[in-house]
Amino acid sequence: MQSERIRILIILFFSLCAPCLGYCQETDTLVNQLDSLREVKQEIGTQPLNTDQSFYTETTDINLKSYFILLGSNLKQEVAGPFHSSRKTWTKVGIAALIEAGLLFLDKPVQREAVKITADRPALQKTSKYITDFGGLYEAYTLAAFGLYGWLFKNNKFQTTTLLASQSYITGALMQFSLKTLSGRERPNYIDPAIGHPSPTWKGPFADLGSTNSAFPSGHTTVAFAAATVYAMEYRKHIIFPIIAYSAASLIGISRLTENRHWVSDVFAGAALGYVTGRQVVNNYHRYARLQNEKKRKGTLSYNLDYSQGVFMGSMTYTFR
Incomplete structure (x- = not known):
């Protein structure tokens, strides 16, 4: 079993890093330009973003090629992000870590209360199951429907x-799976035969992942907040969008407690991971869009050679944009 886990870790490592290594070997690619822009340490919540409808044009559109380039860059920056963070960002991370540490002491009491609340309420159980499904595969279907709507009605933004949001979903899903693999934490719906009750035990990277040792972090909550953060940032000028996005993501997180699938610290960690992932994806896209707009603004220089009355005449033309 240990050898199988080692193979999984190796495959996971190379699946995350191989695209990035391939891009880094090219000297003047878009992804390297994105990385060079990122050399200035970015603080969470301080980067100015242009989210006006007019900003989203053919120049800043995401095509198939740029989609996967951005996705590879997202994965690389998600892993390398801690090495490029400012002191202020690290302070915020430290605060989140302290909150997470405090929630570890509330795991068992919150789990017991969540089970009590849903025990004799069939309607609540049904609603909880319906909500929690939207944090998994149903969310992918929802994003596909949203994308189709934007394409049909030519709404570029x-x-x-x-x-x-789909990039954030994929990036968050890969990151949470890697953390699940490394932590090997028991789920609250698993009764440990050695003690006769659930226990938030950490078994580490060599535990059998399966369905019992994959509690930390909450994957449903991670991808829900990853997508919600993208919509909240892109439509932050319309307060209703962030409210709806984060409310939906929060309900999914709560449903993971009422479904007895996660400890409260798992849910908080998933929400934090999803939030950070969403911000990183949006900021990365706007760096890409800035590069595209700068490229468009550059003029073009053309050389011409004309032949007239037995004489060759050369000329240069510079076109301003």
């Missing part, structure tokens, strides 16, 4: 935002 909504279509681009949904593509970014």
Whole structure:
């Protein structure tokens, strides 16, 4: 079993890093330009973003090629992010870590209360199951429907935002799976035969992942907040969008408690991971869009050679944009 887990870790490592290594070997690619822009340490919540409808044009559209380039860059920056963070960002991370540490002491009491609340309430159980499904595969279907809507009605901003949300979903899903693999934490619906009741035990990377040792972090909550953060940032000027996005993601997180699938610290960690992932994806796209707009603004220099009355005449033409 240990050898199988080692193979999984190796495959996971190379699946995350191989695209990034391939891009880094190219000297002047878009992804390297994205990385060079990122050399200035970014603080969470301080990067100015242009989210006006007019910003989303053919120049800043995401095509198939740029989608996967951005996705590879997202994965690389998600892993390398801690090495490029500012002191202020690290302070915020430290505060989140302290909250997470405090929630570890509330895991068992919150789990017991969540089970009590849903025990004799069939309607609540049904509603909880319905909500929790939207944090998994149903969310992917929802994003696909949103993308189709943006394409059919030629809403460039909504279509681009949904593509970014799908990138955030994928990035968050890969990151949470890697953390699940490394932590090997028991789920609250698993009764430990050695003690006769659930226990938030950490078994580490060599535990059998399965369905019992994959509690930390909450994957449903991670991808829910990853996508919600993208919509909240891109439509932050319309307060109703962030409210709806984060409310839906929070309900999914709560449903993981009422479904007895996660400890409260798992849910908080998933929400934090999803939030950070969503911000990183949006910021990365706007760096890409800035590069595209700068490229468009550059003029072009053309050389011409004309032949007239037995004489060759050369000329240069510079076109301003």
